[in-house]
Amino acid sequence: MPIQFDLAKYLNPIFVETGTYKGHGIAAALESGFTKIYSIEVSQEFYEHSVQRFKSEIAQGTVEILLGDSLSCLAEVIQTIDCQITFWLDAHETLGYQGKKSCPLYEELDAIANHPIKNHTILIDDLRLLSQEGWGESVVKDDIIEKLKQINHNYSLSYENGKIENDVLVAVTNTSLAVGADLK
Numbered sequence: 444m445p446i447q448f449d450l451a452k453y454l455n456p457i458f459v460e461t462g463t464y465k466g467h468g469i470a471a472a473l474e475s476g477f478t479k480i481y482s483i484e485v486s487q488e489f490y491e492h493s494v495q496r497f498k499s500e501i502a503q504g505t506v507e508i509l510l511g512d513s514l515s516c517l518a519e520v521i522q523t524i525d526c527q528i529t530f531w532l533d534a535h536e537t538l539g540y541q542g543k544k545s546c547p548l549y550e551e552l553d554a555i556a557n558h559p560i561k562n563h564t565i566l567i568d569d570l571r572l573l574s575q576e577g578w579g580e581s582v583v584k585d586d587i588i589e590k591l592k593q594i595n596h597n598y599s600l601s602y603e604n605g606k607i608e609n610d611v612l613v614a615v616t617n618t619s620l621a622v623g624a625d626l627k
Contacts, residue, residue, distance in 0.1 A: 446531075448603045451475040453564045453615065455527040459483075459520060461513040461534035461551055462568075466493040468531050469506055480506045483516045483534065514547050518554040527560060533568040546572075546582050552590040561595045562616040566603070570610050587612065 445467040451474075458477040460468040463484035472480045480500075484490040490510040500506040509516050513534040521528065532551050548567065555563060573582050591598050591614045598616060602609035 446471040447605055448611070449475075450529075453529045453566065453613070455529045455564055457481070457524055457526060457528045458531065459517070459524075459528050460531040461517060461547075462532075463493045463508060464489055464533070466496045468533065469493065469497055469500075469508075472529075472531075473500065473505070477529070478505075481509065481520050482506070483509045483511060483513045483520065485510075485512050485534070512547070514550050517551055518557065521554065521558050524558075525560075527563055528558075529564040529566065530555060531566050531568065548582050548587065549590065552587070552594065556590070556594045563594075564616075565591065565594075565598075565612075565614040567612040567614075568605055568610065570602075570605075570612055571607055584612070 450471045454475055454477065456478045458468075458472040458475075458480045460472070460480070460482040463469065463482040466482075469480055469482050482493065484493065487510065490508060493508050494501065497506045497508065501508065509520065530551075532548060534547055534551065552565075555565065567587065570584060573584050573587075588600060591600065591612075595614075595616060598614040601613045601615075603611040603613055605611045
């Protein structure tokens with residue numbers, strides 16, 4: 444599903460996405476002006492599709508697409524990054540494809556929490572799917588919010604529209620960036 448809002452509002456030098464699918468997030472990040480884009484995809488089919496779609500950007504070094512599970516790849520990708528990152532967390536079971544977990548969101552947030560920079564922008568897609576039977580291992584929005592506040596207690600939390608209204612949870616440290624319904 445393409446990103447439904449202006450991603451440039453959350454511009455940092457680096458964009459890191461979990462769950463490439465068909466490359467809609469990469470396309471939005473390129474259009475928004477991110478300097479470097481990393482995307483992690485567990486499905487060989489979606490990986491190959493996106494590598495073909497963005498072959499010129501990959502050749503230029505702007506885009507890097509990794510085939511693997513975000514449980515293992517995310518920490519590896521961000522360990523050498525020494526600037527603020529905009530994260531688009533969208534790794535979950537899709538059309539039967541999944542990694543070790545159907546929704547590795549808690550572990551992705553743990554990887555971000557272990558990074559030395561604590562003021563990244565974090566966008567979490569598909570809130571409507573949380574706690575649905577067969578999707579996720581009891582991923583609960585209140586627990587996600589708690590994990591975000593453990594990363595940075597100064598995060599301002601809000602929503603953006605995704606597939607449905609308020610389907611994307613946004614965590615930013617600069618409250619002037621946060622738009623949508625406030626969660627305070």
